[in-house]
Amino acid sequence: MGKNINIFEFNKILIVGNNGSGKSYLSRKLGEITQIPIIHLDNEYWQPNWETPNKEEWNNKIDSIIEKDSWIIDGMHTSTLNKRFKKAELIIFLDINRITCLLGVLRRRGKKRTDMPAYLEEKIDKNYIKFCRGLWNFNKIRKKQIVELHKNNPNKAFLVLSSRREVEKIISELINCS
Secondary structure, eight states: GGGGOGGGGEEEEEEESTTTTHHHHHHHHHHHHHHOOOOEEEHHOBBBBOOOOHHHHHHHHHHHTTTOOEEEEEEOOGHHHHHHHHHEEEEEEEEOOHHHHHHHHHHHSSOEEEETTTTTTSSSSHHHHHHHHHHTTTTGTTTHHHHHHHOOOSEEEEEEEOHHHHHHHHHHHHHHHO
């Protein structure tokens, strides 16, 4: 695999990045190639009517997920990022341009997605605008959190992919290796 990382050596892979960066797409592809179970955090987090679990319930759910023997987890959910980061063997950071991310979010709107509960529908409302604002401001807060976690865990395998082209190249290389 590119950048001197052999993905087949890892059983716990965390994929992080901005909204619309391609985390779910990459996790599905990696799951197909490695046969490691995929966990889309949005499926675990969001309840009917966009309700959210309480903090204790969410932390307990994350704890049970990360204790499993193998997983590919995609999603930010910054409140639990630190504990997922510590349990992961490989962190893949999709550091994709925010315009590309915004276009990805706009393109997928209204489509059924496997990384979201089927009972939820995205609407253009104040929460959607807030979501897009969070996407636009990703570098100010959430990217800094990822960089800081990486700095505090220098021995963790860490792969940064900065474009859709790099993501596709890695997937192609993995398919050719498997």
